[in-house]
């Protein structure tokens with residue numbers, strides 16, 4: 001059995017390598033370039049932009065105009081921004097400026113009451129924003145306009161931030177390449193022949209390209225952390241039950257999935273993670289004790305190089321080297337002796353995620369009019385001849401939903417039990433002062449469509465969703481292909497602030513976000 005699994009693994013890798021060769025011939029290595037960033041305000045953290053607006057060093061209207069210009073400059077190459085509310089945003093920016101100019105509140109009062117006053121932001125199109133489309137990349141929802149705004153977006157608006165539009169996602173947000181038959185495919189700002197990840201892929205790209213000041217993503221299998229990683233920015237999936245999942249499509253249908261799913265910030269600068277999560281969490285932010293100081297030198301640091309799963313690609317040497325450098329950096333700078341782990345159950349990341357993700361409702365019910373295996377196969381043929389509203393991977397995922405466990409059966413319960421065992425192991429290891437460093441993903445951004453050859457690579461992030469733990473994707477520079485690399489840092493439940501402290505420290509040591517290729 002073990003031998004056969006090894007043989008299948010080697011065969012899969014061999015086929016994926018041959019396919020990669022053909023992908024490289026097909027796409028070449030030169031994609032479209034995006035223009036250099038010329039406005040300094042786009043190279044500032046959101047907290048600094050907010051301060052400058054409050055202190056009348058720049059107006060909200062000027063910041064918004066700069067973002068709009070930048071979005072227009074980069075979107076033909078990236079196809080990441082899909083719907084705007086520029087006019088309404090401009091009205092809100094004028095109102096913000098008028099409030100500041102009126103002098104009715106001091107900058108200190110504004111900082112307390114409306115910390116992001118006048119700061120433009122974007123979110124993915126699976127989040128309800130009143131008056132904008134709410135499709136999740138599903139053709140059946142193409143005319144659906146949200147009649148209310150998701151809790152998390154409302155909280156950000158109450159903090160003074162201004163939503164300027166929506167970014168692209170994969171069909172039903174359930175794949176890690178951003179492509180659908182409504183808005184098309186999104187390209188990576190570092191190399192447009194490569195993927196941006198998913199499902200918050202449009203958001204990853206617009207943040208990396210500096211088209212908005214901060215972004216909001218959501219993550220049930222890595223959808224914040226993978227696009228953050230592929231696009232060289234910071235992204236945080238919060239502790240379970242911290243940020244309201246209201247107003248998101250698809251909604252989490254079970255208690256378990258509500259724990260897996262998290263909405264969080266996607267940003268160019270680590271310093272923005274904490275204040276944004278504080279606002280997004282609303283009343284629940286108090287349990288995170290975000291203002292408690294964290295001494296990185298006092299943290300217990302654990303790390304693991306690979307899940308050792310035979311269903312997943314080996315971890316790229318650039319990522320392994322980067323993780324080693326992080327361990328060395330923490331030793332030299334903070335005298336922290338990190339401990340290497342070999343957590344056996346991480347090998348089972350793929351079956352744990354795949355089986356515990358089962359719901360009563362079948363996947364195809366969200367994306368197709370006709371249901372059942374036969375209907376899916378018919379739709380696949382239609383896809384091949386270019387006549388389907390569904391993506392091929394959407395249909396493959398629908399088909400795969402007819403394999404493995406059924407919601408609530410013995411197989412499902414077995415995998416829930418495995419998840420609980422791993423949860424206990426992580427809780428004991430991390431305690432109140434521990435962090436776990438782990439690859440966010442085994443490879444840098446693949447060519448478009450290439451994830452089909454390596455479908456389960458998302459499990460490095462997916463397994464952390466099953467545990468409900470907070471995790472931040474941290475950029476660590478560019479690898480040998482000129483594409484972003486990095487790791488994720490995981491902490492115990494409600495210890496999100498430890499992830500932020502590590503993110504800020506590694507940003508200092510490794511440079512954080514790097515402006516993408518310029519024309």
Ligand SMILES: CCCCCCCC/C=C\CCCCCCCC(N)=O
Pocket residue numbers: 173174175176198199218219220221222223224396397400452453455458
């Ligand atoms: C060609 C071989 C295809 C093998 C079957 C692939 C089945 C894939 C099923 C599920 C993949 C889910 C990927 C989740 C990515 C992120 C989800 C998220 N919203 O956080």
